[in-house]
Amino acid sequence: MPCHKLSAKAIETLFSRFEKADPAPQTELDYRNPYTLLVAVVLSAQATDAGVNKATKKLFALADHPAAMVALGEAGIRDHIKTIGLFNNKARNVFALSKILCEEYGGTVPADRSALETLPGVGRKTANVVLNVAFAQPTMAVDTHIFRLSNRLGLAPGKTVRAVEDGLVARIPARFMRHAHHWLILHGRYICKARKPECGRCPVRDLCLYEDKTA
Structure with a gap:
């Protein structure tokens, strides 16, 4: 230092x-909207952006909004991201956060740090990325x-x-x-x-x- x-x-x-x-x-993560960005960042923990992009290409083609992801189910999510490290836990988090977004936020990603950090798998770093990239916050x-x-x-x-x-x-x-x-x-x-x-x-x-x- x-x-x-x-x-x-x-x-x-x-x-x-x-x-x-x-x-x-x-960002080098592929995404379509604030929701897919959120999912991609959650999946990127201890994984490369290239690896995440490879897994999410087909996942986002099927589910690029929370309701579709919930409909896909935890098992369906897991099948698409099993090439990524910690995929079991990440599948649970993506399913759970998608359900919360549907039930509590009308299917939209909140542009608020406190709200984001209450979502499963979302810590301060993930919230900062989403706020910066999706909502242009500094x-x-x-x-x-x-x-x-x-x-x-x-x-x-x-x-x-x-x-x-x-x-x-x-x-x-x-x-x-x-x-x-x-x-x-x-x-x-x-x-x-x-x-x-x-x-x-x-x-x-x-x-x-x-x-x-x-x-």
Whole structure:
């Protein structure tokens, strides 16, 4: 973990470069509407986006709204997602949250963190992703990539996910918050990798406080 934090000026420059390179980054999860996004994010826990997309292609063709998912049943959901890790528990959660959305929310996904976090399988990170992607709210979902980057770059060092989230929200300029989550995820996924960061092609190398940069 860097012993110092990036300056406000450096953070402004860092996100300006991300914005210039990719003005409107998108999630790599395939979805059709807020509901299918919610399901995809729930399924993505401890799974790759590519693996989730492969499983949901046929699932969403059959059920892209809560009532259809409930009609499919837990067993039907399980059959479509059995290639994903923890599929038994995830099938139960997807069925249960779909039923709740039908019974309590008229089949719509609430654009409210507290309501989302009451749904089975939905924690703070999942709620943040849904609020950001589906409802354009300036939330910050901290996954393993963002946690690593925040500490490695000196962007918002912290020992817990929540500490990093709060630090990022406090330090990233408001005008960048809509897309900051995806810029950081994509940077961590394809350039600032955990074991072998590709510092040689990093657009923010000169700003980064990581001491063990690769050639």
